[in-house]
Amino acid sequence: MATYNISLADLRQDIAGLIPAGLVLSWNGQEKTSARHEQLLAPFRKRGTLVSTDSAGLSTLTQRYSLAQVMKLVSEPKEVIHAYGTALGGEAIGIWAADNSQMFFGEEIAPSRVVAQMLAVQERVKALRVQVGMGIHTCECYRVGGGLFGEGADFIEAIAEDETAGGEIVVSGAILEWLPGGLRDAARVREDLRAHGALWSLKDFSGRVEAVEGGNPNYPTPFDAAFFQRLRSMSVEELGTEAFPEYRKTRTVVFVKAKHAPREFLLDSFTDMSLIDLTVRRIAASHGADVVKSNGTLAIVLFDEGREAVAFARDIIEGNRVLGVEAHVGVARGEVYLFPLANGEREIAGNPVNVASKLAEDSGLEGVLVERSVSLGGLERDGVPFQMTLSRVELAGHRFVV
Incomplete structure (x- = not known):
């Protein structure tokens, strides 16, 4: 197995990814103190309201519809979220890949107005086939490299992704205190989330809310403008027969998830991310x-x-281990769509990505998990068979201990 010596001396902005290399190098170049940390991050500090969303039942959808059909169904609520969010002055954060979205509303916009706007979104989304759960929180965070970072941002994103149901809005205590009497009375405590703090649920609110009608559905898509136009103009049924050969590829997908250790300073987490x-x-x-x-x-x-994918996955786990980081890897094969983006980057979609990510993030198993769609050319003899159900999808294959 190869040995890779990785250090901050190798870091350049063209390969630094999301985090500015200069920020990481400045932090690591002198004594690390709370005062310096605050000074370096001061230009990136933001305060406001965050809305994170997650679609319900994506894994099940992929078993019933073609990839293009699923992408349309998942896109429809995101179009509504973006239209209503930007109408109120919200800003879309990052690329809205898979079934997630995130918006930021500056502190000049009252959190109560954000909640009212998202209630209007949920009312509109009711008519669609895919429903979304939302988490809303107001806090201080940091806008770095196109993303939002900080405890509050991480917190509400996790709540939206793991703890909300379709049609539901979960709000934090910091949001609840801004709500008018009728909304506050309608909110129900999520007793099952006590371990995460005080959280309340709003669902099927029947009262009147003041919202601004949205007109801009063009959210930051994980595909190019031409595909988005076709996605919006074609029906679900029409998309079921469309091949999109210009985007379609058959590939073995390796999904790597790095499990970060808690850090006292956010800039140390940024350092970890850059090195990973x-x-x-x-x-x-x-x-x-x-x-x-x-x-x-x-x-x-x-x-x-498949064999080369497993060799890479083994090296990735070992390479992260040297950094003190635990990496989980899932591997699957099949048809994917590869999309060129306007910024020169690319995005990917497809069931192999969903399967590989489930194996890496949700299986709870260590090592390299290779789904049975991958041909291993006899390498499976060195692995341990597995079979499991994740998000109501049956998965089987071989696990390779590293």
């Missing part, structure tokens, strides 16, 4: 792999063959 991203890209280059995305938290890397 550098590790992924360097090891991928040594294997001749195609890195679609890598941000220091997750990576999606493509291969033609």
Whole structure:
């Protein structure tokens, strides 16, 4: 197994990914104190209201519809969220890949107005086939490299993704105190979330809310403008027969999820992310792999063959282990769509991505988990068979201990 020596000396902005290299190097170049930390992050500090969303039942959808159909169904509520969110002065954060979205509303916009606007969104989304759960929180965070960082941002994103149901809005205590009497009375305590703090649920609110009608559905898509136009103009039924050969590829997908250790300082977490991203890209280059995305938290890397994908995955786990980071890897094969973006980057969608991410993030197993769609050319003899159900989807394959 190859050895890779990764250090901050190798960090350059062209390979630093999401986090500015200068920020990481400045932090690590002098004594690390709370005062310096605050000074370096001061230009990036924001205060306001965050809305994170997650669609319900994506894994089940992929079993019933074609990829293009699923993308339309998932896109429809995101179009409503963006239209209503921007109408109120909200800003879309990052690329809205998969079934997630995130918006930021500056502190000049009252949190109560944000909640009212999102209640109007949920009312509109009721008519769609895909429903979304939302988390809303007001806090201080940091806008760095196009993303939002900080405890509050991480907190509400996790709540939206893991603890909300379709049609539901979960609000924090910081939001609840801004709500008018009728809304506050309608909110119900989520007793099951006590471990996360005081959280309240709003669902099927029947009262009147004041909202601004939205007119801009053009959210930051994980595909190019031409595909988005076709997605919006075609029906679900029409998309079921559309092949999109210009985007369609058959690939072995490696999904890497890095499990970060808690850090006292956010800039130390940024340092970890930069080193993990550098590790992924360097090891991928040594294997001749195609890195679609890598941000220091997750990576999606493509291969033609299964054996080389497993060899890369082993090296990734070892490389992260040297950094003191635990990496989980899922591997699956099948048809994916690869989209060129206006900024020169690419995005990917497809069931192999969903399966590989489930294996890496939700299986609870260590090592390299290779789904049975991947041909291993006899390598399976070195693995341990597995079978499990994740998000009501049956998965089986082989696990390779590293």
